[in-house]
Amino acid sequence: xxxxxxxxxxxxxxLLEAAVLVCxxxxxxxxxxxxxxxxxxxxxxVSIARYNILSHCGFTSKEYLYFYFYSDSVLTITLxxxxxxxxxxxxxxxxxxRYIRLGTVVLxxxxxxxxxxxxxxxxxxxxxxxxxxxxxxLYFVGLVLTYVLWAAVLKMRETRTRLIQLxxxxxxxFSLSAGNFALQxxxxxxxxxxxxxxxxxxxxxxISWAYAFWRVPEDARLVPAxxxxxxx
Amino acid sequence: MMAGVIFVFSAxxxxxxxxxxxxxxxxTSSKRVLSPEVKDVTGIQRVASGDDFKRVMQLLQLCPERxxxxxxxxxxxxxxxxxxxxxxTLARIVPSMRAWTESERGQCAYFAAVALERRIxxxxxxxxxxxxx
Numbered sequence: 001x002x003x004x005x006x007x008x009x010x011x012x013x014x015l016l017e018a019a020v021l022v023c024x025x026x027x028x029x030x031x032x033x034x035x036x037x038x039x040x041x042x043x044x045x046v047s048i049a050r051y052n053i054l055s056h057c058g059f060t061s062k063e064y065l066y067f068y069f070y071s072d073s074v075l076t077i078t079l080x081x082x083x084x085x086x087x088x089x090x091x092x093x094x095x096x097x098r099y100i101r102l103g104t105v106v107l108x109x110x111x112x113x114x115x116x117x118x119x120x121x122x123x124x125x126x127x128x129x130x131x132x133x134x135x136x137x138l139y140f141v142g143l144v145l146t147y148v149l150w151a152a153v154l155k156m157r158e159t160r161t162r163l164i165q166l167x168x169x170x171x172x173x174f175s176l177s178a179g180n181f182a183l184q185x186x187x188x189x190x191x192x193x194x195x196x197x198x199x200x201x202x203x204x205x206x207i208s209w210a211y212a213f214w215r216v217p218e219d220a221r222l223v224p225a226x227x228x229x230x231x232x
Numbered sequence: 233m234m235a236g237v238i239f240v241f242s243a244x245x246x247x248x249x250x251x252x253x254x255x256x257x258x259x260t261s262s263k264r265v266l267s268p269e270v271k272d273v274t275g276i277q278r279v280a281s282g283d284d285f286k287r288v289m290q291l292l293q294l295c296p297e298r299x300x301x302x303x304x305x306x307x308x309x310x311x312x313x314x315x316x317x318x319x320x321t322l323a324r325i326v327p328s329m330r331a332w333t334e335s336e337r338g339q340c341a342y343f344a345a346v347a348l349e350r351r352i353x354x355x356x357x358x359x360x361x362x363x364x365x
Contacts, residue, residue, distance in 0.1 A: 143241075161260060165256050211303055
């Protein structure tokens, strides 16, 4: 059963996700960063639907459990697509949109096949195991992709502050999530501790995206080399 | 084994992304010139020192909070703690790191001073609105 802490974080996270959309609309960034906003809108809708199922069926019901994992998988895929849209922003001048779309689909299918390969020996609940595995693997793929994107930002001397902040905050979120999944696999016995930690990580992305939309103007510029850990 | 490798890679990436993210937050405020009264209050004239950070944060906590500033200030607070940790450990062995941590700590203090200036002007606006009402 969810306690007051769980409900408070859930409500906070949903409000923050809605705040991202409000900030994006107010600052005319809805269309420019469409897939990021689609991810946030999907997160708000999934939160409402999860609450609805939770209040009708209960926290330990099969309905809630299945909906939780399936919706989490959908949200991870939308976040993965949002990340590839950031690639499109960075490589816009190279007119590489077609290749980015192709790469996105190939990598997504590759991750799905790998996830299937890992779980196909499970005799029962194959699909459920598959969606959980796919989510975890996509977080790691997302982390690697964000790392490559950050390297591209530094190499191409991208200067758009808002775009840089969106990329870096996505990188922080993917690192937190991938590290969290890895720790959960290493220490199964500490699941109660991770139960407190995981929802907190979920708040970071909407906070940082809302901040980037609200506080950083689209025309703000900075020198990316100044942000690298190793001075260039 | 695989989970361990993923954890190490994630932790290394997290450190790099977090430091770069904090520096991007600092960079957005580093161009802003402090008003003479904030310079007087904080004692920061042109270049801030890491030792100013604690004092500026105390002043910051005296002002009414601006919701949009809160997360940035918390992130920079965490970054400052990380820098202090590096300063008392790695920087003792690597001298070039000591200069880097000192410079970064000073920029954190400057970020806090800019946040203080914003909060002061926010408080003034609120007071003016109340007087008008």
